[in-house]
Amino acid sequence: xxxxxxxxxxxxxxxxxxxxxxxxxxxxxxxxxxxxxxxxxxxxxxxxxxxxxxxxxxxxxxxxxxxxxxxxxxxxxxxxxxxxxxxxxxxxxxxxxxxxxxxxxxxxxxxxxxxxxxxxxxxxxxxxxxxxxxxxxxxxxxxxxxxxxxxxxxxxxxxxxxxxxxxxxxxxxxxxxxxxxxxxxxxxxxxxxxxxxxxxxxxxxxxxxxxxxxxxxxxxxxxxxxxxxxxxxxxxxxxxxxxxxxxxxxxxxxxxxxxxxxxxxxxxxxxxxxxxx
Amino acid sequence: xxxxxxxxxxxxxxxxxxxxxxxxxxxxxxxxxxxxxxxxxxxxxxxxxxxxxxxx
Amino acid sequence: xxxxxxxxxxxxxxxxxxxxxxxxxxxxxxxxxxxxxxxxxxxxxxxxxxxxxxxxxxxxxxxxxxxxxxxxxxxxxxxxxxxxxxxxxxxxxxxxxxxxxxxxxxxxxxxxxxxxxxxxxxxxxxxxxxxxxxxxxxxxxxxxxxxxxxxxxxxxxxxxxxxxxxxxxxxxxxxxxxxxxxxxxxxxxxxxxxxxxxxxxxxxxxxxxxxxxxxxxxxxxx
Numbered sequence: 001x002x003x004x005x006x007x008x009x010x011x012x013x014x015x016x017x018x019x020x021x022x023x024x025x026x027x028x029x030x031x032x033x034x035x036x037x038x039x040x041x042x043x044x045x046x047x048x049x050x051x052x053x054x055x056x057x058x059x060x061x062x063x064x065x066x067x068x069x070x071x072x073x074x075x076x077x078x079x080x081x082x083x084x085x086x087x088x089x090x091x092x093x094x095x096x097x098x099x100x101x102x103x104x105x106x107x108x109x110x111x112x113x114x115x116x117x118x119x120x121x122x123x124x125x126x127x128x129x130x131x132x133x134x135x136x137x138x139x140x141x142x143x144x145x146x147x148x149x150x151x152x153x154x155x156x157x158x159x160x161x162x163x164x165x166x167x168x169x170x171x172x173x174x175x176x177x178x179x180x181x182x183x184x185x186x187x188x189x190x191x192x193x194x195x196x197x198x199x200x201x202x203x204x205x206x207x208x209x210x211x212x213x214x215x216x217x218x219x220x221x222x223x224x225x226x227x228x229x230x231x232x233x234x235x236x237x238x239x240x241x242x243x244x245x246x247x248x249x250x251x252x253x254x255x256x257x258x259x260x261x262x263x264x265x266x267x268x269x270x271x272x273x274x275x276x277x
Numbered sequence: 278x279x280x281x282x283x284x285x286x287x288x289x290x291x292x293x294x295x296x297x298x299x300x301x302x303x304x305x306x307x308x309x310x311x312x313x314x315x316x317x318x319x320x321x322x323x324x325x326x327x328x329x330x331x332x333x
Numbered sequence: 334x335x336x337x338x339x340x341x342x343x344x345x346x347x348x349x350x351x352x353x354x355x356x357x358x359x360x361x362x363x364x365x366x367x368x369x370x371x372x373x374x375x376x377x378x379x380x381x382x383x384x385x386x387x388x389x390x391x392x393x394x395x396x397x398x399x400x401x402x403x404x405x406x407x408x409x410x411x412x413x414x415x416x417x418x419x420x421x422x423x424x425x426x427x428x429x430x431x432x433x434x435x436x437x438x439x440x441x442x443x444x445x446x447x448x449x450x451x452x453x454x455x456x457x458x459x460x461x462x463x464x465x466x467x468x469x470x471x472x473x474x475x476x477x478x479x480x481x482x483x484x485x486x487x488x489x490x491x492x493x494x495x496x497x498x499x500x501x502x503x504x505x506x507x508x509x510x511x512x513x514x515x516x517x518x519x520x521x522x523x524x525x526x527x528x529x530x531x532x533x534x535x536x537x538x539x540x541x542x543x544x545x546x547x548x549x550x551x552x553x554x555x
Contacts, residue, residue: 018310019303039288054280061291084550119298127287134283151502158499165489175485178547179499182481185543186503189536193506196532197513234295241302248309255313 019244027237034230046223058131060223064231066124066149072117072235073156077184079110080177087174100170104250107173110180111163112242114156116235121153144198148191155183169250337422341430345404346437354403355438360445363396367449385456386515389446390508394475396442397435397504398497401479404435405487414487414552424552428480428544436476443472459520463530467514470533474507477540484551506536 042060049056086103128146129139140146163176349355370388374380381388408414408431417427447468450456458464482499486492510532517526 019306035292043284043288054284057284058287061287065291087550119294123291123294126290130283130287130290134280151505154498155502158495158502161495161498162485165486165491165495167489174550174553178550179482179485182503182543182547185539186506189506189539190502193509193532193536197509238295238299238302241299241306245302245306245309248306248313251313252309 018248019241021240024237024240027233027240031230031234031237034226034233038227038230041223042227046219049220052135055131055134056220058127059220060227062124062127062131063224064228065120065127067228068231068235069117069120069124069152071232072113072120072239073152073184075113076110076117076156076159076180079106079113080180082106083110083173083177084181087170103173104169107169107177108243108246108250110177111160111246112239114159114163114180115242116239118153118156118160120231120235121149121156125149125153142198144191144195147194147198151190151194152187155186159183169253334423334426337426338430338433341417341422341427342433342437345407345431345434348407349434349438355400355441359396359399359403359438360442362399363392363442363446364449366392366395367446367453371453381454382456383521385450385454386519386521387508387512388454389443389450389515390471390511392446393439393443393472394501394504394508395497396446397439397472397475397479398500400435400438400442400476401483401500402493402496404431404480405483405492409488418552423548425545425548427552428484428548431483432477432480432544435480436473439472439476439479440469443468456519458518460518460526463514463526464518467511467518467526467530467533470530470537471507471511471514474533474537474540475504477537477544478504478507481540481544481547481551484548507533510536 038060042057046057046060048054083103083106086099086106125146128149132141133139159176159179162179163172165172167175367388370384370391371378371381374384408417414427418424479500482496482503486495486499489495510529513522513524514526514529514533516522517524517529
């Protein structure tokens with residue numbers, strides 16, 4: 001309701017993509033071009049590994065995916081902290097309105113970032129199991145890192161599920177912010193316990209496959225860094241769109257509520273036809 | 278499974294997933310924008326960025 | 334503060350004494366899990382004895398999911414939580430009172446599970462002190478975790494189906510450490526049982542800290 005005067009000014013200049021803007025178009029173009037270059041670099045120009053051969057090329061999608069996912073989850077945690085910070089103040093007055101707006105802003109940032117994180121974690125798991133199939137001979141090993149990653153994935157799936165449930169938006173923002181922060185606090189515990197579980201149990205012998213500790217050559221290193229930059233740009237591009245979609249979802253919800261209210265008001269005064277809906 | 282199959286499979290799956298997700302997000306944005314009658318201008322972060330420490 | 338916590342805890346235990354949901358629903362379910370596992374590992378019964386430590390924790394974890402759900406179900410009805418808040422109780426007192434009550438009930442569940450293991454899988458204990466310490470730390474950690482997530486999903490429409498998804502990944506470290514400690518205490522492994530119990534204690538302390546920080550934001554709006 002606060003936002004209604006703003007959009008009307010610029011409605012004429014609406015772009016074909018409802019969530020697009022100059023920034024997203026620039027980012028999207030850069031991302032597309034970078035992805036094309038990345039495919040050439042990663043699939044043809046960078047050398048095959050001495051031990052793993054061409055399978056090492058999976059590293060350029062596998063490792064950047066998880067880095068971007070970690071970035072997304074870190075942003076979720078940061079944004080959640082801001083949500084809690086902003087909802088602590090009292091309600092009402094100009095200050096309350098500003099705080100509420102900022103809390104909603106950070107809530108959307110947290111939601112968009114977590115969703116991207118979940119998607120890229122899923123990609124990490126899929127490319128990792130493909131990589132594992134050709135290097136280890138099996139899709140899955142109960143390796144510490146794999147186990148931690150799958151727990152991370154499930155944790156944030158739960159976070160997204162919590163966000164989807166319909167409640168009052170302020171309460172939902174606060175609950176999901178608490179959950180995101182608990183997830184972050186829990187992460188090192190999960191990591192160390194799983195690490196300990198596996199290393200105490202068996203020798204860490206999987207230095208070849210996904211996430212192995214081998215030293216890679218210069219060209220591989222730069223290709224990896226370049227791929228990471230590409231993934232980051234693409235993730236930012238999608239993230240901006242997702243943020244705006246979340247914003248539109250809220251506006252649609254408000255509009256629906258408004259309509260419902262006006263229908264109710266109409267019922268009370270004159271129009272009985274509206275109640276047939 | 279051969280090396281080539283797993284590498285191309287991995288790249289193809291990654292590309293497909295990212296494109297599908299982006300397409301879903303943008304299409305949903307269009308549909309919602311049409312419903313609400315408000316486009317990117319209202320939904321852009323710049324209009325709600327009243328926080329100096331945003332860094333977005 | 335302590336009096337408020339005791340008040341809430343006693344309230345929850347009184348509700349349990351009247352309704353007996355833990356006793357006649359959760360405990361049988363948990364025992365059923367043991368039986369179901371016996372079906373699953375029917376081909377190799379020796380696995381059952383070796384996996385008894387893990388089985389205990391899996392069973393108690395599922396018991397905690399049910400218990401946490403129940404614990405906040407009784408508050409969701411009729412805006413009970415709002416009433417407690419309006420009555421002047423602090424969010425932290427509500428959370429800790431409920432966590433204490435849940436921990437007491439889960440201790441009972443754990444005892445029944447242990448008895449079930451002894452009877453069904455003929456488990457023998459080689460280190461009682463380790464067993465009891467690990468069980469107390471783990472059950473308490475589960476209960477705090479359960480209460481945190483129960484408070485997070487209280488009053489939501491599909492909380493029943495969401496709670497396990499939220500709770501189980503977070504409780505994974507307790508499950509792991511508890512299983513390893515129990516394997517040692519039951520004599521099926523020569524691991525460092527006390528190190529794992531120390532990890533359980535660290536997890537417990539972390540959850541206590543998280544609970545203090547999260548109680549306010551979680552329960553203020555509920």
